[in-house]
């Protein structure tokens with residue numbers, strides 16, 4: 231088992247410079263293409279797209295009686311037990327031991343069930359391509375495997391992004407909350423959401439006001455599916471056996487009948 | 501039109517249907533060249549639309565007539581239902597083919613469609629759906645082989661298939677039981693997205709149970725339509741006695757739905773006054789409670805129109821339920837409504853037109869519907885009338 235790496239995003243430190251966005255674009259060689267899917271939204275927060283794996287969204291929120299502006303970097307959360315990977319029936323999305331959840335376009339069928347499954351709605355589809363891919367942040371797996379930090383983290387000039395071992399990252403977040411209880415809200419987003427994620431967020435305004443999905447269960451989502459799916463073999467064997475018994479039992483009462491004489495093509499003449 | 505000993509009568513409605521199929525085929529071609537975005541209103545917020553929500557989910561549910569009839573006729577040996585057995589099997593088979601075609605249109609990287617056969621993502625519900633639907637379609641084709649080789653005389657092959665038949669029949673009930681339920685399980689993972697009136701760990705049960713009780717209603721509906729179209733006597737007494745199956749199962753469905761709502765504490769949501777709650781009430785009152793009453797009141801259920809009307813409600817109700825799960829229940833999470841594009845509708849229309857045409861061709865050329873008693877004197881009254 232490898233180390234599970236994580237990133238801490240401290241929203242209070244982000245100034246919205248978008249260095250991370252540029253770094254992501256350069257490292258992953260993402261060229262802005264025509265906007266795919268839905269309508270382009272000129273106003274309002276920037277949205278993820280097949281060629282934008284991370285965006286910085288801006289929110290104006292009420293805090294202590296005055297209006298403040300907060301910036302939220304968004305990307306895939308890299309869940310510890312990802313719903314997208316459990317939903318994929320072609321193993322195109324997989325959790326790596328290093329932490330990132332990565333996508334392999336060679337295996338993908340393009341069914342988009344992963345998009346239904348992801349509780350954070352971060353997956354994007356290339357709607358205008360004949361052979362579309364499902365794209366999202368890969369957490370720079372090659373860099374992490376090389377003991378480097380993700381491109382976005384290395385580019386952040388304000389220290390809003392911190393990379394490291396997930397346990398250490400959580401300790402760091404708790405430490406910050408402990409030293410500034412007046413500043414931070416008590417929740418660490420990503421600690422328990424969907425069973426825990428590899429991207430954790432600290433904030434000084436409640437997360438629901440910053441557009442974070444609420445109502446994400448604490449139980450890992452694949453467990454819900456599994457609670458149902460594990461019945462499949464039992465159902466198959468049990469129901470099959472029951473049917474076989476009923477079939478054999480009832481066959482004794484059956485009268486022989488010639489189906490050949492019973493049915494006939496209908497006459498189409500009207 | 502006659503080619504060899506095959507015949508297909510060309511009438512005006514059929515020409516229209518053929519036209520619709522051609523339009524759909526052209527649209528499909530366009531979609532394969534320019535991508536899904538060019539023809540559909542799908543988006544990252546609405547990854548699944550009309551083709552998955554209606555053609556696949558409803559199509560497969562409507563094809564439920566195949567497996568419930570197979571169970572009633574061939575396993576429980578209620579032989580009096582034999583006259584409708586082949587027709588139910590056939591419509592089910594065509595329904596699955598439509599569903600498979602719509603799935604193929606909908607998947608983006610279709611040349612990869614075979615992958616799940618080799619890369620076992622068995623922790624995915626879709627994996628189960630995929631395997632069961634493909635296997636069941638195969639089973640249905642083999643089951644139909646019996647009918648096929650009766651017409652295209654090949655007694656050896658027919659005999660072979662007949663030997664296999666018990667196995668096929670049982671697989672042909674087990675597989676659809678599994679995947680009808682897993683179509684519901686697909687949405688189990690949408691815990692924080694699907695509205696709590698519909699999201700439940702019992703979704704798989706609701707889906708398979710409703711697909712089952714839909715069967716007799718569907719058989720009634722298509723039987724009546726076929727009788728109309730071919731000016732035959734509908735099997736009304738059979739349809740009427742089938743309603744008891746439907747009635748019993750619907751009562752269980754209603755009870756479990758209510759218990760489930762209570763258990764999850766979702767009762768208050770019924771009256772929250774939202775769009776979702778209205779749709780849910782319509783679904784339950786109009787399409788579950790109303791047909792239950794109609795089936796239960798003898799003055800209605802003894803009349804042909806009564807049975808037919810109640811069956812229409814049941815069929816419509818299952819469609820309404822599936823659409824509610826796929827669209828109504830997901831709308832809030834998506835943050836914006838979805839409405840299919842003209843092209844999406846045209847493809848759907850084309851596929852269901854193809855279904856009708858294939859049905860007509862098959863019943864006109866293969867022994868599927870029972871012989872009319874008066875049409876061929878002397879041998880037509882072999883239908884067992886026990887009960």
Ligand code: SF4
Nearest residue numbers: 306307309312314348
């Ligand atoms: S956030 Fe969504 S896409 Fe990212 S790992 Fe979790 S489930 Fe998958």
Ligand code: SF4
Nearest residue numbers: 318338339341342344
């Ligand atoms: S779209 Fe691709 S990655 Fe997503 S579930 Fe389907 S096959 Fe897997």
